[in-house]
Amino acid sequence: MTVVPGQAADQLEHDFPVQRTCPFAPPAEYEKLRDEAPVVRGKLPGGEVWLVTRWAEARQVLGGATISTAPTTPGSPVPLMSAEPPTPEILDEQARQSHGLFIDMDPPQHTRYRRLLIPEFSYRRIKEMRPGVQATVDRLIDDMLAQGTEADLVEAFGLPLPSLVICQLLGVPYSEREFFQSRTRRMVTSPDEADRIAAIGELREFLSGLVAEAEQAPGDDLLGRLVPARAVPHEDMVGMMFLLLVAGHETTANMIPLSVLTLLRHPDQLRRLLDDPGLWQGAVEELLRFHSIVDWAGFDRTATQDIEIGGRRFGAGDGFLVLGASANRDERVFPDPDRFDIQREARPHVAFGYGVHQCLGQNLARAEMEIALRTLFERIPTLRVDTPDEELSFKYEATIFGMNALPVSW
Ligand code: HEM
Structure with missing residues (x-):
């Protein structure tokens, strides 16, 4: 933290980003920042x-x-995430890679893309x-049980489940998982x-081939339904698929092992869930709030007009990073926020964001988490993690938090 004498409290600069040091809590600094003011000054590289x-x-x-939310809006914090300004080559490549990435667009452009996908992720469609x-x-559980009495839950369950589901939904061959999972890992x-950009380029090229195939012979999947309508040009369709593939497996894959560990470390609450499966929905919301794995990633924003936030005036070109993991521990909304409690009112959390960019896949993510966790604990009641938390491997350096491996036995 850099303190400049004479600065008002809300003008103190805080070096950012800061890493988590505990698997069950956001960075310790967040509580101090939240106490200090609703909006504080941060210093990016x-x-x-x-x-x-x-x-x-x-x-x-x-x-x-x-x-x-567009990284090209003047004042956007995105270019400030690196110490060196991006080279013209990187800027060119980023512009090329931005086609169809509606998570980085503002309305009305954003609305046009998102609207095309809404029917695919509606509550009814996910129920089906x-x-x-x-x-x-x-x-996946059958395979785990057939292979013995121990497994790495990330490898055997957490990662394959959302990858299989999103592959099937989109029409991406699951046999290519090594390829897209490793590119996604490099990206985050x-x-x-330069390596992150190269990984994005390789993944886009792979998806471009699949879009081209669907242009020739559409299958019974999302690509097959959207491509023939030619609502957007080829490169935009590639970008949309890219976003869905990455967002659709990486996030949920991180949440599942973290959730299993958290529930095993709170056996009284796990017992309540097993006794009353009606509690699973609320438990999933609490797990999302408690871990807030996305935190500020994707929550870069820039004011385009004068605006008052938290009693302070901001102008066009002011850049913001929203600390989702801090907001989800705000004691003004979540009493005793550091306590994990499956029966609290966790739903107003911002783990899926808020506003027009709120997670498009949230119904799918909720369904995957609920079915995965409930079935796992029902079918393997003796599931346990013997390794102490200090010896487990967590993704402290990644932009999206999770576990590298979770050794379980039963
Ligand atoms: C536990 C799992 C998940 C978490 C925590 C999560 C979190 C988020 C968050 C925080 C955002 C908002 C980003 C912003 O405001 O800029 C977001 C957007 C998005 N998510 Fe998810 N997500 C999850 C699962 C999924 C799944 C399964 C999909 C399915 C394909 C998905 C697709 C998307 C898409 C397409 C957007 C962009 C929406 C837009 O800009 O309109 N997510 N997600």
Whole structure:
């Protein structure tokens, strides 16, 4: 933390990002920042930004109609994430890779893309998918049980489940999982920007081939339904598929092992869930709130007009990072926020974001988590993690938090 004498409290600069040090809590600094002010000054490697620390202001910024999410908006914090300004080559490549990435677009452009996908992720459509998800979960558990009395839950269950589900939904061959999972891993963990960009390029090229195939012979999947309508050009369709494939497996894959560990470490609450399966829905919301694995990733925003937030005025070009993991521990909304409690009112959390960019796949993610966790604990009641937490491997360096491995036995 950099303290400049004479600065007002809310102008203190805080070095950012800060890493987690505990698997069950956001970075310890967040509580201090939240106490200090709803919006505090942060220092990124390449410049300054406003950090949004509390729930109400987080929703205001994420839901603000005069707040942009495009990394090209002047003042965006995105280029400040690296110490060196991006080279012209990197900027060119990023522009090429931005086609169809509606998570980085503002309305009305964003609306056009998102609207095309809404029917694919509606509550009704996901309800229809539940038996398929259940069958996949059962098959993965059968395989685990057939292979002995121990497994790595990330490798055997957490990662394959959402990958299989999203592959089937989109029409991406699951046999290519090594390829897309490793590219995704590089995108979220590589410290080298050029390497991250190369990984994105390789993944886009692979998806471009699949879109081209669907243009010739559409199958019974999302690609097959969307491509023939030619609602968007080829490169945009590639970008949309890229977003769905990455967002659809990486996040849920991190949540499942973390959730299993958390429930095993709270056996009284796990017992309540096994006695009353009606509690699973609320438990999933609490797990999402408690871990807030996405935190500020994707929550970069820029004001496009004057706006008041947390009693302070901001102008066009002011950049923000919303600390989702801090907002979800805001004691003003979640009493005793550091306590894990499956029966609390966790639903207003911002783990899926808020506003027009709120997670498109949230119904699917909820269904996958609920079915996976319930079935796993029902079918393997003796499931346990013998390794102490300090010896487990967590993704402290990655932008999206999770576990590298989770050794379980039964
Ligand atoms: C536990 C799992 C998940 C978490 C925690 C999560 C979290 C998030 C968050 C925080 C955002 C908002 C980003 C922003 O405001 O810029 C988001 C957006 C998005 N998510 Fe998820 N997500 C999950 C699972 C999924 C799944 C399974 C899919 C399915 C394909 C998906 C697809 C998307 C898409 C397409 C967007 C962009 C929406 C838009 O910009 O309109 N997510 N997600």
